[in-house]
Amino acid sequence: MTVLTKYLLLGALALSAVNAQDSSSSVDSTPTPSGDESASSPSTSPDTDAAATPVAGNGNASGFQFKETYPADSAKPSPKPEWMQIIANANITDAPVVKANGENGPQQQGDADPYCDWTFTTCTRDTDIVTCPKGQWGITYDDGPTDFSPKLYDYLKETNQKATFFMIGGQVVKYPDYAKRAFDEGHELAMHTWTHSYMTTLSTEQIVAELKWNELAIKEVTGYSPRFFRPPYGDIDDRVRSIAKALGFTPVIWNYDTDDWMVAETPGFQEQWIDGNATQWAAAAANTNEGGISLEHDLYEKTVDAAIRILPTLQKAYKVTTVGQCTGQQSYKEGTAPNNSTSAAPSASSSGVAANGSTQANGEQSKDQEGAASRSMDSRTAIGVAAFIGAVSSYLFI
Numbered sequence: 001m002t003v004l005t006k007y008l009l010l011g012a013l014a015l016s017a018v019n020a021q022d023s024s025s026s027v028d029s030t031p032t033p034s035g036d037e038s039a040s041s042p043s044t045s046p047d048t049d050a051a052a053t054p055v056a057g058n059g060n061a062s063g064f065q066f067k068e069t070y071p072a073d074s075a076k077p078s079p080k081p082e083w084m085q086i087i088a089n090a091n092i093t094d095a096p097v098v099k100a101n102g103e104n105g106p107q108q109q110g111d112a113d114p115y116c117d118w119t120f121t122t123c124t125r126d127t128d129i130v131t132c133p134k135g136q137w138g139i140t141y142d143d144g145p146t147d148f149s150p151k152l153y154d155y156l157k158e159t160n161q162k163a164t165f166f167m168i169g170g171q172v173v174k175y176p177d178y179a180k181r182a183f184d185e186g187h188e189l190a191m192h193t194w195t196h197s198y199m200t201t202l203s204t205e206q207i208v209a210e211l212k213w214n215e216l217a218i219k220e221v222t223g224y225s226p227r228f229f230r231p232p233y234g235d236i237d238d239r240v241r242s243i244a245k246a247l248g249f250t251p252v253i254w255n256y257d258t259d260d261w262m263v264a265e266t267p268g269f270q271e272q273w274i275d276g277n278a279t280q281w282a283a284a285a286a287n288t289n290e291g292g293i294s295l296e297h298d299l300y301e302k303t304v305d306a307a308i309r310i311l312p313t314l315q316k317a318y319k320v321t322t323v324g325q326c327t328g329q330q331s332y333k334e335g336t337a338p339n340n341s342t343s344a345a346p347s348a349s350s351s352g353v354a355a356n357g358s359t360q361a362n363g364e365q366s367k368d369q370e371g372a373a374s375r376s377m378d379s380r381t382a383i384g385v386a387a388f389i390g391a392v393s394s395y396l397f398i
């Protein structure tokens with residue numbers, strides 16, 4: 001089906017889910033209200049399976065004490081002055097802050113896309129990581145850590161699979177033990193900002209704050225500063241790219257979207273569609289010249305369950321890796337994490353990463369039109385249903 005048809009279908013599904021009194025999740029591809037009363041928040045199990053209900057608070061059983069006083073995640077934070085110094089002499093693209101139409105998210109003015117805005121045209125630059133080389137698949141999970149994350153960690157540990165987790169700063173502060181566990185078990189920790197906002201609609205100061213507070217929380221827990229970040233909803237343009245680059249961060253988008261979040265938020269969305277799509281992607285592996293990076297969420301029990309179900313399917317068709325592994329890029333500014341068994345000491349020259357964390361463009365990460373087509377529904381859906389986050393904006397991240 002066409003992208004537009006798909007958008008309309010998904011939009012209609014989401015529309016049917018409207019319930020202004022419910023809270024919204026912080027999924028990447030689409031902000032939506034939770035029409036389904038069973039999916040209001042990860043702190044209340046959206047599943048009736050009582051045995052699987054996580055015990056709230058396990059994510060801080062150690063009583064981890066952060067040194068920093070972190071901003072509340074209910075308002076867009078300000079940066080520390082020294083963070084602005086880092087970019088003082090950087091070449092920041094002089095593009096306008098994109099206007100948001102109320103809570104509808106970024107609004108394109110006219111048809112032109114001079115600043116390569118993914119939300120508008122699925123435009124990417126060579127410096128964006130969008131996929132893995134042929135035969136490889138970067139497995140990524142966003143919006144955690146949550147009380148459902150340990151179930152996924154357990155499965156990944158049993159099957160000796162490493163993954164990339166794009167973590168929200170406030171969730172790391174809330175659940176430091178989960179973040180630490182993921183790190184200790186060899187997963188790649190990456191950033192998903194502080195407030196899960198549309199980055200193109202933020203000021204330069206706000207973008208710096210979103211990334212650096214997120215980095216700092218992960219650094220406090222693990223001792224390592226992530227290099228990879230995923231803009232919420234994929235919302236990035238050249239201005240955001242230039243700010244992130246000046247701070248030493250590399251954006252990661254995706255070229256396969258499971259739409260997994262809909263299983264918990266959108267009545268009518270069928271769980272087996274996630275499996276159906278994964279099966280199709282795996283079947284097509286031999287006929288495509290690119291690899292994949294998929295978008296999933298350790299946000300709900302049902303998305304974690306789906307992640308566990310489809311992983312073997314993907315593993316049969318692809319070598320499933322972290323983003324850093326498949327791109328040959330270093331996961332952290334400080335180098336390779338201690339539990340990384342795939343390689344020895346980090347090497348700035350071989351990884352394409354300067355010692356200070358700046359990156360070089362990677363020629364293999366070029367944009368792909370087919371990938372762009374399959375990605376485009378995400379942003380369209382985001383715009384189509386973003387109207388509903390207005391009533392629930394204070395619950396954007398849970």
Ligand SMILES: *[C@@H]1O[C@H](CO)[C@@H](O)[C@H](O)[C@H]1NC(C)=O
Pocket residue numbers: 060062063064065173174175
């Ligand atoms: C984690 O536990 C410590 C010790 O009980 C407490 O001081 C801290 O506030 C807790 N953090 C959160 C986010 O609940």
Ligand SMILES: *[C@@H]1O[C@H](CO)[C@@H](O)[C@H](O)[C@H]1NC(C)=O
Pocket residue numbers: 091093
């Ligand atoms: C700044 O970045 C822009 C866009 O990437 C580029 O065209 C321009 O040459 C750069 N300017 C300097 C001084 O590096």
Ligand SMILES: *[C@@H]1O[C@H](CO)[C@@H](O)[C@H](O)[C@H]1NC(C)=O
Pocket residue numbers: 183184185338339
């Ligand atoms: C990972 O490394 C940490 C030290 O950073 C260590 O405490 C932990 O036991 C290690 N975990 C595994 C599974 O090797």
Ligand SMILES: *[C@@H]1O[C@H](CO)[C@@H](O)[C@H](O)[C@H]1NC(C)=O
Pocket residue numbers: 258259272273274275276277280
């Ligand atoms: C893939 O997912 C979409 C919804 O995201 C659904 O409409 C479609 O039927 C799924 N495909 C399969 C083969 O299940």
Ligand SMILES: *[C@@H]1O[C@H](CO)[C@@H](O)[C@H](O)[C@H]1NC(C)=O
Pocket residue numbers: 162163186187188322323324325326328329330331336337340341342343346351
């Ligand atoms: C291990 O280190 C290599 C080399 O730096 C990197 O490519 C890979 O992503 C790392 N693996 C994990 C799980 O962090």
Ligand SMILES: *[C@@H]1O[C@H](CO)[C@@H](O)[C@H](O)[C@H]1NC(C)=O
Pocket residue numbers: 354355356357358
């Ligand atoms: C980081 O290192 C690169 C390569 O050596 C250099 O071009 C760049 O100016 C450095 N950036 C900072 C902020 O020191």
Ligand SMILES: [Zn+2]
Pocket residue numbers: 026027028029142143192196232233
């Ligand atoms: Zn997200």
